[in-house]
Amino acid sequence: MTESGAQLFARLEARRCLKDIEPQMFPEDGGPNHGEVVELYGTEGTGKTELLYHLLCRCVLPVASGGLEVDVVFVDTDYSLDMLRLVSILDSRLNAACSTGLSCSGSDEAALRSCLSRLLVVHCSSSSQLVLTLHFLETSLSSRPGLALLLIDSISAFYWLDRCEGGASIGKQEEKLSKCAELLGRLLRDYRITVFATCHTIRRSYTGPSSDDNRPYLCRPWQRLVTHRLLCSRQEAANNMASTAGDSEEQRRRRVFTVHCTSSSSRTKAYRSSSFYVSDGGVKFI
Amino acid sequence: MQRSVFSLSLSPSVKRKLVNAGFQFTNDLLHLKPVQLSKEATLSQLEALEVLQAVRKEGGGGDAGASSSLTALDLLQKEQDLRRIVTFSSQLDAALGGGLPVGKTTEICGAPGVGKTQLCLQLAVDVQVPQCFGGIGGQVVYIDTEGSFLLQRVVDIATAAVQHCSLLVEDDEQRVAMTTFTVETILSNTFLVRCHDYVELLAELHLLPDFLSDHPRVRLLVIDSVAFPFRQHFEDLSQRTRLLNGLAQQLIAMATSHNMAVLMTNQMTTRLRGGQSQQVPALGETWGHAPTSRLLLHWAGSRRLAAIFKSPDHTGATVQYQITSEGFRDIDQSEQTHTVQSTASQRDTGH
């Protein structure tokens, strides 16, 4: 395929690096670089979605409000994007920036809209559609140099469908996701974007205890792409406060989530654990 | 979103052949002829035909599937046309909203000897009471898994029921009906099946829809008990749960499509919770979802009580009953007042 000079430039130079996307979570100098893949892994109720929205907001917010001001493609395979929640987080970040006097440009509504216009959302309902959609997105990648992040929520969405369709052969079962991974690998190299993907835990056996629940289970080509793994978990509160009604900030603060980051990007492995709680305005690290 | 062929009710091997031939979605199949499909997907002609029928059942806008939809008003009319099976205990009838509901599943739980089988036998006879006496004139399939079906008891209960009706005869219609409502006809309209283990029970239920099509007058299916075959020989409890869940769906499907009441009995088991032991119905918590209504028979001192534990009408009630030589009955009038009081006091503690 032919490529104009502008396209080449967009492809190679202008993409912003997301190394500093969340210094409180990634190991020092171990944030995701160009062409790297971060996997968020955890069961339901471990703050994965909130964390994802936190990172997404950081990307689309303007620099003046403490954001990175880059474009993001959100591939929604679970049909789970909660736009109302995302907007309320963005709102509170914009307001916070406003009150600290960092920026107060224009109306709230306009600021919000400009954030949201940096976000492209695409829904996929099967893994073969995902492959073709990734091909299709190549045009967007080459024409929008501001596009730095591809989010996939979740990469495991079609796991059971593929398993069932593939029959007895593991190769067939994993064929489609492998193709996705290979294609993603090429897009990462060619366009130097960063990929964040969530992966749901599954329970493989109904009998044994869940000791190996955190082991990666998706196909090898995908595993090879992943450079950072964020393992989300919930800290069990000692006392169950279920009986007390009310929704004070205080109470939310007590529900603490932990994220373990394993990064293997720069040859040496680095680890970091951090904790956060979820407020109305999104993730707050402790 | 396109529909995957894997959502069709076909055998997994057929579905896999379809996908291997490139037919991933039902849309890809809509305009094909059976011959074409059988060639392209290496299916037999019969299989290809089955596939296309399954696809067209949904067929975006077709109305084959729409027939199963009805408005709540239609359903209300249907419900009002269906009569209930009276129990010969007026209090229990009242608590059940007029008797055992047809088209639903009901479970009787209770300790051994409290009268579960007695109530089953009573209803097996009651379902046959002719329409002119307020019955529904049906037949009964009785699946006995415990060997507790006693012919002599059925004869006793049937004799009492026949006698009861003969005393009510007022007009010619009822006189004619009495000629075919005898102990002999009652026995010949009772289809007894003995199942020794869960495999036999599942096999029997698998064949039952065909039997019901041949015998459209069957209005009651009794399984006494569903617990016994499933409480032995099970090492894998999750497999048991799965089988029971499937069985529950089979039963309610039959009850709905054949306008038949399903009555099952269940045993009680002891569960420890918070250091206290408690008597709860057996077969696990998930099974509790299976019956539409749940009736709990229990002792309170020397009195026998029947409590509605779960019902779609959401009317909890407790009534007292007795087992006489004639069958399942209300308690005598003299004791009646006492019962009313005790149920009233129970209600109070409940709130």
Add this chain to the structure above:
Amino acid sequence: MVVLREGMCPGLDEALVRDLRAAGITTVEDVVSSDIEELAQRCTVSYKALFAIRRVLLAQHAAFPVSGADLYEELLSSTAILSTGNPSLDKLLDPGLYTGEITELSGGPGSGKSQVCFGVAVHISYQLKQSVIFIDTTGGLTASRLLQMLQAETSNTEEQMAALQRIHIFRLFNVFSLLDCLYGLRGGRLQQACVGGGSVKAVIVDSVSAVIAPLLGGKQNEGMSLMIQVAGVLKTMAKDFNVAALVTNHVTRSVGGEVQPGLGASWSHIPRTRILLERQERAADISHSSVRSATLIKSSRRPCHIREQFDLQWWSRSKEESSGKRKRDETGS
């Protein structure tokens, strides 16, 4: 993978499909990822024609990205929040069922799941004058109970009948019939149900676990796949047609004896909001109390584990005594 067929798009004729097959290109994916220039030479077709085919195929089969700003705009104008009719539940749901989302009620036998579903159906059809699809998979639905609830709302028989006509019932007892039904609704029957009433605002499945649980465990691939398909069609239907999906689920006990919703880890991601219903455990062995507790166990709007008490009789209370009931609710919580 989508297999290439003649007539899929302009220019893709029988001869070209044959040539492409000979070159080892059988699926849309193959075309899209191949080197068009080289392929054109091998199949003796012009580069331009093949490039056009590639573009059309991609547009046909790939999903199209939408700007977040547009999506938000659309959401603001289309999202509705439906009251359940019960103040305690509405409080948990902040402040009702959202269209476009799946809300789950889980609970043990007799915990009131079906009663809540009936109440919601009646409230939407009578108070909001909108249509409801009610999919009954357990045989637990009786129209006489719905009528009973309506009678508590109004004594006008005509209004009662009109409300009953806005509730469309499907009675299905296995997963394949459920899928047939849901895909049928998605395929256009949902709008057909609007005829003669308001638009469909809610799809209720009571219960989703009854048809899925028998398939899980053991050799579980097919069961899991079917479960994910049910989830997928429900989610897309909720989003694309702007209806609230309300499903019920049974509960299981963890090793520690803690009650949790059934259907396992893979299902837990599906509902946006989950509520656990429980009977109030009393000393008395059999209590006929209609008071239940509802605990929020998953939500993106309110902190989890808030608990409310409510009375199942709420939907069938007569209006005159409603003030008294409310007072009792307050003292109870």
